[in-house]
Amino acid sequence: MSQDIVIPIFNFILFLLQVYFYAMIVYFFMSWIPGAQQSAFGRILARIVEPYLELFRRYIPPVGMFDLSAIVALVVFNLFRNGVIAIFYQFVLPHLY
Numbered sequence: 414m415s416q417d418i419v420i421p422i423f424n425f426i427l428f429l430l431q432v433y434f435y436a437m438i439v440y441f442f443m444s445w446i447p448g449a450q451q452s453a454f455g456r457i458l459a460r461i462v463e464p465y466l467e468l469f470r471r472y473i474p475p476v477g478m479f480d481l482s483a484i485v486a487l488v489v490f491n492l493f494r495n496g497v498i499a500i501f502y503q504f505v506l507p508h509l510y
Contacts, residue, residue, distance in 0.1 A: 436461055437465075437486070437490070438487070443458070469483075
């Protein structure tokens with residue numbers, strides 16, 4: 414494959430990962446505002462973000478009022494994103510040139 418195709422596809426994937434990361438952050442902040450997660454926008458975000466968060470909530474119970482699974486989910490997602498970038502630069506990009 415040509416670098417003219419692969420690099421824009423990779424950049425688009427990174428863009429989608431960044432949008433998902435920000436969607437999670439917005440969803441977490443919406444939990445601080447009463448009724449925000451029950452709004453139409455909150456329900457859309459819940460349908461997008463909750464499946465990922467449920468993976469962590471199964472194993473990490475809330476501590477009092479705090480849901481630590483959300484923090485762990487963000488850290489793991491960020492590690493995943495950084496791993497994707499590292500794999501691309503280590504294994505894919507050198508084969509394009």
